[in-house]
Amino acid sequence: MRYVTALLSLFAGDLAWAADCNCQKVVGSCMGSIEFVKAYGSKPSFGADLIVHSSEKACSKVEFFVGSTPYQTILANKNSEPESVFGTSPIAAKSVTFQSCKVCASTTGGSNVQSGGSTVAEPPSHNLTGRWSSNQVCSYGSGTSEFDVKHDQATGRITGKLSNATIDSGSIQGNIVHISASNWLGNRVTMDGQVTGPNTLSGTYTQTKASGTCTWDATKL
Structure with missing residues (x-):
């Protein structure tokens, strides 16, 4: 199959x-x-x-x-x-x-190649590797947590842990960050955000164990 x-x-x-x-x-x-x-x-x-x-x-x-x-x-x-x-x-x-x-x-007449022949790539503009302190605000309450991530500069891939959840897939494309994580209780978290400063992030997230969309911001320690 x-x-x-x-x-x-x-x-x-x-x-x-x-x-x-x-x-x-x-x-x-x-x-x-x-x-x-x-x-x-x-x-x-x-x-x-x-x-x-x-x-x-x-x-x-x-x-x-x-x-x-x-x-x-x-x-x-x-x-x-x-x-x-x-x-x-x-x-x-x-x-x-x-x-x-x-x-x-x-094949549509556009080009992904510069006149000099080199490919136009979107290089990673930030390095997210490190420990972060995060604040979360949801309709059912708020809280704080810390998380650790590793950011592969060559591929843009993000791995690591979000509090008690393991990052299953994550990436940064320009200033846009996307992270999907899960824990042993079956809860899945999907985070979408953006880089707002040299050491700050913010965005929204959802989780399968609770309804609604929460907001979050994080500062690199």
Whole structure:
């Protein structure tokens, strides 16, 4: 089942390539990540919803694995794309592994290459690695916490822990930060925010164990 799904993903990618992108011609690299949204299903069929992210705004190909099965998503004129994957065993966040993000040549007359021939890349503008102190405000209450993150400057990938939750996927694209985390109680947290200063972040987040959208801000210690 996973193999069939991978083939369907590749076929969908070929359609996007025919319309807007030529991913047989790679012109550079980009920052990407795979956001794990939710898992579902029961024997003999399981599935999961993902969101594929790329820092490239024109044409890019994001490659990732679900278990040992390779997938690819081609993004044309967008930075993210929802994806669904299926298999014969439960799919967890730890089953999904980001592999690479590649900039493809555009077939629509635009260009991702400067006149000098070098690829226009969006380099990481901040280093988030370190310990952060955060304030959260929700309709049902407020609180404070500390979290530790590691930021890979080459890929933009963010890993680490948010209080009692492990970061399953995270990325920074320019000033925009996205983090998805979960804990052993089954609670999933999705954080969206932006860099507001040299050592400050702010944004909103939701969690599966409580309704509503909360606000948060964080300062690097």
